[in-house]
Amino acid sequence: MRADLGDLNAFLAVVRAGGFRGAARASGMGASSLSEAVRRLETQLGVRLLHRTTRSVAPTEAGARLIERLAPALGEVKAALDVVNGFRDRPAGTLRLNVPVVAARLVLPAILPDFMAAYPDIRLEIIVEESFVDVLASGCDAGIRYEERLEQDMIAVPIGPRVQRYATAAAPAYLDRHGRPEHPRDLLGHACLLGRFPSGAMTSPWEFERAGEVVRVEPQGPLVVSVGAGVDLAVDTAIAGVGIIALFEDWLRPHFDNGALEPVLQDWWQPFSGPFLYYSGRRLVPPPLRAFLDFIKAGGASA
Missing domain, CATH: 3.40.190.290 (D-Maltodextrin-Binding Protein; domain 2)
Structure with missing residues (x-):
């Protein structure tokens, strides 16, 4: 059974945003287009993937099981496509970071302005929350956390004050x-x-x-x-x-x-x-993340 990659991405965007309108704002697609993509995917798979009400959207059990496997897989697809950036003069693409409020307030302001000036073709998305999440399942490239909250299979790089x-x-x-x-x-x-x-x-x-x-x-x-x-x-x-x-x-x-x-x-x-930038060693490192790693290792994290 084949499913369109765009429909799978649309389904994942809706679940992450908690609704079609939020997904539309985040993805730049229309809410009606997202809705049609999810309906098309449900028809192809023969199961309902989302519970829809006038106020909220939530995955069904089948939808939740699909997300568990789908999010890391689509992350690998994105990383594989991003490898092409290695052949560009300057890295480009989107770097998504999951960080706690303290990092957004005390760590990143000293780093991001210079990084964005050095890499104007990289777009940053910063997701600020306190819950410790699986960065791959959440669609992020990396996160910032403190040592006691790092998983053992993650690669950790010091960032910010030590x-x-x-x-x-x-x-x-x-x-x-x-x-x-x-x-x-x-x-x-x-x-x-x-x-x-x-x-x-x-x-x-x-x-x-x-x-x-x-x-x-x-x-x-x-x-x-x-x-x-x-x-x-x-x-x-x-x-x-x-x-x-x-x-x-x-x-x-x-x-x-x-x-x-x-x-x-x-x-x-x-x-x-102090905090660490952490990312999975089980996947290809996309060029935007590689550029960020090189930047903080070269001293951008000491600002």
Whole structure:
């Protein structure tokens, strides 16, 4: 049984976008053309691939099973076609990266402008989310994550700052009212602003280290935000004097510099390894990704 490659790509685009309109915006195709492509594919295969309602589109069981095998296969087709770019004077094509919010905020801004100037024929698509995803199944060429969240079969390349710290901070007015913690355990008596990952896990316990002593505390507080999209709300709430926040030092640095936030327990801030660009070693490396790898290895990641 033969299925048109364009129809398969249309089906995958609709599933990734969660609907025909979103897929149309992302792909540049018309929603009606996408709908017709999916209907044609369903007719050829003899099974329904999508549940359609007026509000949403979701894969059927058959559709989900097809996606599991289809996404990596189409990724291989794309990579194979991209090899032709190796014969061009300059690499061209699309580079899709899956990154967490912290990388989009603290790592990529120092790298992308120079990279895009050096490779004007490469189009970047940055998908920002906190969930750890299979980059191939999601249609991405590579991702950025921290060491503890990397899968063993991935190739990892350092990108961005090699050492970072988690900082704790509060507005001076809050600390004037409630006192300045002198030990991490003092946080148990303070209002702390917490986060929750998409998996449901909390950002606590908070971990501190000084002179070889490691202390973990489970703070409580009046606000829990989604890690990623809700972090700026937590920062603004901390600046307003509601409680103590724990976040990347570089994220809070501008607020330290202007006095809106004051460091808390600074001599206890624990350093950790910086992020990595990761990609699969099981597939051909497309030229746009190869260009990006060469760029960060040559020093673009140290900006």
